[in-house]
Amino acid sequence: MSRRGCGKRPLVLPPGLFRIVGGGEAPEGAWPWQVSIQILSMHRCSGMILNNLWVLTASHCFHKYLWINLRHFHVVAGLQLLSTPGVHNQIRSITKVIIHENYDDNTSDNDVTLLLLSIPFSFTDHVQPVCIPHNETHESTLNFSHCFISGWGSSYYNGRMMDRLQEAEVKLIDTRTCNLTSWYDGLITENMMCAGLESGAADACQGDSGGPLQCYSEREERFYVVGVTSFGDKCGLPYRPGVYARTSRFAGWLKSSQSAAVASAAQRLNARLASAVLSAALMLL
DSSP states (O other): OOGGGSSOOTTSOOSOSSOOSSOEEOOTTSOTTEEEEEETTEEEEEEEESSSSEEEEOGGGTTTTTTSOGGGEEEEESOSBSSSOOTTOEEEEEEEEEEOTTOOTTTOTTOOEEEEESSOOOOOSSOOOOBOOSSHHHHHTSOEEEEEEEESOOSSTTOOOOSBOEEEEEEEEOHHHHTSTTTTTTOOOTTEEEEEOTTOOSOOOTTOTTOEEEEEETTTTEEEEEEEEEEOSSSSOTTOOEEEEEGGGSHHHHHHHHHHHHHHHHHHHHHHHHHHHHHHHHHHO
């Protein structure tokens, strides 16, 4: 996917014209890379579109559910209301789940997973891919001005899920601050990042897992996903911001995992073709 084709939202103006305090309903088409990952048509987690065949989400969304047959999972793009699928929705099944090999369910380290779709998405104004930083150095040059979280998660701890997609503006928080004794006391690894407000007024919550922490690059005039919603201490508590898997740390893994899956599929296809050709040849003898 060319960088020219990611991180754009055709239906919504660039951020900066107004500020969302504490969150609110997202405008139609605000986050065209956001998807709902559903089990038996019930929202389980969010994810984000990397290209027309691959979705990025959190490992903890799938780690305990791999016993469920993949045919019960679906990815829904272009979705605004969970209860009312619209004409802009695209629904895809999942053919492969790639959980990071070093994911730690106890510490939530390496909380990233790739999903391979059965059929490619068709990109529209409501369905678009997002950009990923090439690495940490690239991330530092992007001149982020506004960062947002989005999802259908509950608005308070143990609350009900939201029907309409929500968004909130947050600030990136330095890891040294987030690891202070009065904050997360050293739990934040180099593969994670914190975002929110010191007061806790804007935060992700249950149902937002796997969704995007997306920041706008003034230099490139496009959005980059800098984090995948991972965990937090309840929701909206002071000094307990949301914790996200830092995507710049996984850029190489994302690329190599997709390439390996494509190569494996090609090998299987070639093997089937060879078998078919051999069978046809034997029938002619």
